[in-house]
Amino acid sequence: MTLSIDGAALLAEVEAFHRRFNVFPHEAAYVAVTLWDAHAHLLDCFDSTPRLAFLSPEPGSGKSRALEIVETLVPHPMTAVSASAAALFRAVSGADGRPTILFDEIDTIFGPKAGDNEELRGFLNAGHRRTGVTYRCIGDGGNQTVQAFPSYCAVAVAGLGSLPDTILTRSVVIRMRRRARNETVEPFRARIHEAEGHKLRARLAQWAEHARARVMGAWPEMPDGVTDRPADVWEPLLAVADAVGGDWPRRAREACVALVKASQYTDKHSLGIRLLTDLRDHVLIGIDRLPTIAILDRLNALDDAPWADLDGKPLDNRRLSRMLGEYMTADNEPIRSRNIRTAGGVLKGFVATDLDDAWARYCPPPQAATSATPLPPSSEPLNQ
Numbered sequence: 001m002t003l004s005i006d007g008a009a010l011l012a013e014v015e016a017f018h019r020r021f022n023v024f025p026h027e028a029a030y031v032a033v034t035l036w037d038a039h040a041h042l043l044d045c046f047d048s049t050p051r052l053a054f055l056s057p058e059p060g061s062g063k064s065r066a067l068e069i070v071e072t073l074v075p076h077p078m079t080a081v082s083a084s085a086a087a088l089f090r091a092v093s094g095a096d097g098r099p100t101i102l103f104d105e106i107d108t109i110f111g112p113k114a115g116d117n118e119e120l121r122g123f124l125n126a127g128h129r130r131t132g133v134t135y136r137c138i139g140d141g142g143n144q145t146v147q148a149f150p151s152y153c154a155v156a157v158a159g160l161g162s163l164p165d166t167i168l169t170r171s172v173v174i175r176m177r178r179r180a181r182n183e184t185v186e187p188f189r190a191r192i193h194e195a196e197g198h199k200l201r202a203r204l205a206q207w208a209e210h211a212r213a214r215v216m217g218a219w220p221e222m223p224d225g226v227t228d229r230p231a232d233v234w235e236p237l238l239a240v241a242d243a244v245g246g247d248w249p250r251r252a253r254e255a256c257v258a259l260v261k262a263s264q265y266t267d268k269h270s271l272g273i274r275l276l277t278d279l280r281d282h283v284l285i286g287i288d289r290l291p292t293i294a295i296l297d298r299l300n301a302l303d304d305a306p307w308a309d310l311d312g313k314p315l316d317n318r319r320l321s322r323m324l325g326e327y328m329t330a331d332n333e334p335i336r337s338r339n340i341r342t343a344g345g346v347l348k349g350f351v352a353t354d355l356d357d358a359w360a361r362y363c364p365p366p367q368a369a370t371s372a373t374p375l376p377p378s379s380e381p382l383n384q
Contacts, residue, residue: 004210005207007211007243007244007245007246008244008245008246010203010207011035011244011248014034014037014038014073014204015030015031017073017196017197018030018033018034020185020186021065021069021186021193022062022065024066024174024176025174025176026258028254028255029174031248031251031254032052032255032256032259033052033066033172035240035248036050036070037074038207038208038240039154039237039240040100041075041204041205041207042211042212042215042236042240043130043153045212045216045236046235046236047130047232048128048129048130048170048232048233048236049128049130049152049236050128050170050171050232050237051124051128051170051172052154052155052157052172052174053158053159053167053171054157054174055162055163055176056160056175057160058160058178059160060178061176062176062179063104063176065188066176067102067104067156067157069188069197071197073200074102074154074156075097075100076097076100077099077100077102078099079104080101080102081104081105084119084120088120088123089136089151092127092149092150092152092153093150098152098153100154100155101153102156102157103155104158107159107161109159110167121164122134123151124155125166125167126151127152127153132151133151134148135147135148157171169229169233170232172233172234173259211240211243214243215239215240218242218243220242222238222256223253223256225260226257230260230263234256238253241253271306272326273363274306275307275323276358276359276362278307279299280355282299282302283295283298284350284352284355288353289350289352290340290349291340291348292321292347292348292349292350294349295320296317299320300314300315321336324336324355327355328357329354329357330356335358337349338350338354
């Protein structure tokens with residue numbers, strides 16, 4: 001008879017193993033990575049699997065080391081640095097068991113000088129869901145047939161910069177940074193420490209066999225405000241936390257809220273959403289209308305914003321109008337500039353109420369309000 005395994009205590013050991021060799025940017029990262037390690041042993045219990053992404057702006061931030069530690073803990077690790085999409089989907093559908101793909105230096109695949117790599121991007125997107133498949137033609141000449149290759153597998157990546165939006169929004173993102181002088185880790189020695197990680201991996205696999213019935217079909221309660229794609233990303237991790245019990249359900253939800261909130265303000269999901277958010281939070285605060293020239297001045301003056309340098313040029317009125325025109329008002333009309341009467345005459349500009357619906361649909365919850373200098377109250381829109 002096999003003795004039951006204390007899942008909460010086991011995950012605490014896995015977390016402690018990470019802490020020996022990795023310095024993550026916050027406590028939420030340790031929780032998320034530990035739960036991700038465990039979820040990789042239970043993939044068939046979930047409808048989707050989040051990608052785990054260790055990203056940083058500079059080399060030497062511990063990304064590759066984090067991936068090395070993950071490699072010792074997950075089932076059937078497959079290190080892929082320059083593997084093609086064809087090699088990956090054939091490995092996933094192969095007879096040797098579904099691998100956990102570990103992709104280091106992902107910036108060489110999706111970086112600014114690497115091209116779009118649509119085939120690999122398609123594989124990573126399709127493999128996010130259990131039903132995901134990749135279709136390929138097989139055979140020669142006129143005897144080719146279309147075959148569906150399963151793509152569902154756990155994927156962890158590490159690299160500089162960011163990722164394509166479609167992958168980023170399917171990921172738990174850990175934004176790594178270089179260790180400070182007072183942050184120390186234990187040197188990782190593969191000949192010694194890999195064996196320790198493999199023992200934890202074996203125990204995770206044993207725990208997963210007993211936990212499968214509790215995890216299969218689970219619908220973990222989401223924290224307030226976590227819906228849609230973030231909920232898809234975090235559902236497997238929260239299900240694991242609920243299955244192990246202890247303080248993991250609480251810690252998992254706290255980590256979920258922290259990382260989802262961080263992603264809303266640091267991940268560049270859409271330049272349009274960034275524009276809408278900056279207009280709401282920094283430009284049109286306490287103002288019901290503003291001429292385009294004043295909007296551009298305020299946007300281009302924002303620190304840590306992209307508007308002063310878009311492809312080498314500042315945001316101008318044509319691009320502003322084009323970007324906002326992709327979103328709709330509450331009356332289902334494209335957002336357009338309107339004539340606004342100001343103390344200096346009639347100017348083209350935008351009215352805040354026209355953006356209300358887009359703000360509600362696309363923007364993250366507002367942060368604490370920051371001050372903005374309103375125009376004189378004499379400004380008012382004219383009927384066109």
